[in-house]
Amino acid sequence: MTGSMFLQHFTNALSVASLYALLAIGYTMVYGILRLINFAHGEIFMMGMYFAYFGIAMFHLPWFVSFIIAIIITALLGVAAERLAYRPLRDAPRISILISAIAVSYFLQNFATVLFGGRPLMFQQIPLLTTIMQLGPIRVPRLTLIVPAVTILLLVGLQFLLKKTKTGMAMRAVSRDYDAARLMGIDLNFTIAMTFFIGSALAGVGAILWGLKYPQIKPDVGSMPGIKCFIAAVLGGIGNTTGAVLGGFVLGFAEIMFVAFFPAASGYRDAVAFILLILILLVLPAGLLGKNTTEKV
Amino acid sequence: MRKIIAVLLVAIMLVPAFALSEGTIKIGIFEPITGSYAGGGAMEVEGYELAKEHYPEVLGLPIEFIVADSKSDKVEASNAAASLVSQGVVAVLGSYSSGLCLSGADVFAAAGIPTITPTGTNPTVTESGWYARICFIDPQQGPALAGFAIGQGYKKVGVIQEIESEYATGLVKFFKEKIDATEGIEISSTGNFFNADQDFTTLLTEAISKEPDAIFASVGAPATAGLIVKQARELGYDGPIFGGDTLDGPELYQIAGEAAAGVVFSTFCDADQPLNDITARMVSDYRAKYNKKPAAPTMMSYDAYLTLLDAITRAGTATDSTAIRDAIFATSGFVGAAGEITLNETHDAVRPVVFVRKLADGSETFLASVDPE
Known part of the structure; x- marks a missing residue:
């Protein structure tokens, strides 16, 4: 493999990995606070894509206005899912809320099919973001560099929010112990709603970047990224935001570099993700950065 | 009490099945409406619908479509095929994607329902003995x-x-x-x-x-x-x-x-190369409806419907599925919007690429x- 080809693969991997990381944060945040694998996360991501698309196509908003509104609506959708499908089950056994999450996922997918139809729609191309640049021997769309920058920026912002603000402190407290946090005067419902708001907003950002990169929107567009990013979150240590980003990067690079170095085995690319998951569960059950606890979902 | 309710529920479920079967010919549309191949399914459904508008009847009876979504998934495709069978269709049109055709092939063959795919080109699709295709392989x-x-x-x-x-x-x-x-x-x-x-x-x-x-x-x-x-x-x-x-x-x-x-x-064909009057009518009516040129799969599904109607007419029956199947397999020199259709001994059409x-x-x-x- 030549140096320039490796660089090309590297930039390809960088943007895919950043998208995985962005989505994995949402999984990990919800898990951290509710001990719930939010299987509807991929579908919330998918709805985010439709919101951004319709903002431009139907309401003729400028793209940045449409994107901001889409991110907010996506975040509110996440909050609504929590309010309607998870909160009533908060004191029920864990398995009930997990099944409820799967139900929300199916509901959203079928809802989108009825509302928007099964035929793929084409996400708008924003020349400012998608123009191709020639960097020495390699060619990269601007987006390839924008995606990791946005991911890192949001991760830093999130860390600040979690470590330095009252809301963040409340979130960390709730993730440690519900009852003790409540005794300390923390508004449990508000804190959990905020978690969903932030996690889903990140899914919204991820959805827009994804749509710009792969401009095809259909009701099942969230299922594969959903599974991959769940794996990324587990890889990094579910419940740990930095771990989720790390997991996203490990998974994205592993997939792309596997195909890059063993092109004949390209049909096994998805198997790599799952083998990685099995290996990590065997060797480091808590993930790369996770704390070792004996919690069972 | 519970038994009575159960019986009533079953009765309610049966009513529409009988009501609809009176005086119409039910044709199953077996296509991916959602999932990865939804675009392909949509193109073919457009063709069937336009064809039905042009030729709404056969043997003096109106045609009714029953659509089953295979969801672009091989397991769901078998389920969709089974649901068409249980709704009593006399013949089936579809599907886009050879893989989905294959998932339905055994179900339709077991139930003895003749099926025509407009665009499933993999050679194994027509091996079940009940499947025909009007495209090349x-x-x-x-x-x-x-x-x-x-x-x-x-x-x-x-x-x-x-x-x-x-x-x-x-x-x-x-x-x-x-x-x-x-x-x-x-x-x-x-x-x-x-x-x-x-x-x-x-x-x-x-x-x-x-x-x-x-x-x-x-x-x-x-x-x-x-x-x-x-x-x-x-x-x-x-x-x-x-x-x-x-x-x-x-x-x-x-x-x-x-x-x-x-x-x-x-x-399969190019709408810009009109072949005959049927092509001209199909293309201009499609343009009037959708404001674009029909893609080849749409023209092929239009022809699949016409081929089925022609076979039912020649068989002279809308209930005897074996007779309809044999009439489909005997299709020779039939002219549709996308060209002439003649099926060979493997039930495949021989036509130019x-x-x-x-x-x-x-x-x-x-x-x-x-x-x-």
Whole structure:
């Protein structure tokens, strides 16, 4: 493999990995606070894509206005899912809320099919973001560099929010112990709603970047990224935001570099993700950065 | 009490089944309405519906469509087929995607329901004994594509294929057989991807590094081809890209935009090359309804409906499925919108492979028509 080809693969991997990381944060945040694998996360991501698309196509908003509104609506959708499908089950056994999450996922997918139809729609191309640049021997769309920058920026912002603000402190407290946090005067419902708001907003950002990169929107567009990013979150240590980003990067690079170095085995690319998951569960059950606890979902 | 309610519920469920079967001929539409192949399913449904508007009756009875969504999934396709059987359809039209046809084939054969696919080109589709097709098969299309590559003087062809699709891998197999048997042309690389994939940059970077004279994209749906073409151009590849009949659909241009210019694909027919009065009527009414030129799969599904009606008329019955099946299999010299249909002993149509090239404005220009060998 030549140096320039490796660089090309590297930039390809960088943007895919950043998208995985962005989505994995949402999984990990919800898990951290509710001990719930939010299987509807991929579908919330998918709805985010439709919101951004319709903002431009139907309401003729400028793209940045449409994107901001889409991110907010996506975040509110996440909050609504929590309010309607998870909160009533908060004191029920864990398995009930997990099944409820799967139900929300199916509901959203079928809802989108009825509302928007099964035929793929084409996400708008924003020349400012998608123009191709020639960097020495390699060619990269601007987006390839924008995606990791946005991911890192949001991760830093999130860390600040979690470590330095009252809301963040409340979130960390709730993730440690519900009852003790409540005794300390923390508004449990508000804190959990905020978690969903932030996690889903990140899914919204991820959805827009994804749509710009792969401009095809259909009701099942969230299922594969959903599974991959769940794996990324587990890889990094579910419940740990930095771990989720790390997991996203490990998974994205592993997939792309596997195909890059063993092109004949390209049909096994998805198997790599799952083998990685099995290996990590065997060797480091808590993930790369996770704390070792004996919690069972 | 509970028993009475149960009986009543069952009775309610049976009522519509009887009510609808009075005086109509039920035809099942077996297509992917959602999922990866939804675009293909939509093109074919448009064709069936237009055909039904033009010819709403057969043997003096109105035709009723019963649509089952195979969700572009092989397991769901069997379920959809079973649901059509249980609703008492006399014949079935569909499906886009050979893999989905195959999932339904055994169900329809077991129930004894004749089925016609407009565009399922994999040779194994019609082996069940109840399936017919009005399109060519891949042992014809693959070598025709290879013939195109040889004729263009390509020395090295990079192949990327959708590995989950019987159609895509079968087409590559028949393509490769002819390439391997020809001096001076070789396949420089083969990359595999999955139905749900959206990122092809790694496969393309690999394929482009072998400096091919052309890339052969064997995909399951036009939207996938759109993503491949777009990403190939973004990676700086400006050589030719070509593929089979699944590149024919509006999504290729919608996704790839001007990057799709120059893409060549083989297909069943070209609406710009009107063949007869039926073509003219079909194309102009389709334009009036959808404001665009019909894609080949739409014209083929229009013809599949016509072929079925012709068979029912010749059989003289709308209930005897064996007679309808035999009449379909005996179709000879039937003229539809996309050309003449004659089925051979394997229940496949023998017809030319048409090559077209995409232009920068999204329209297509006719290149050649390759007659069967």
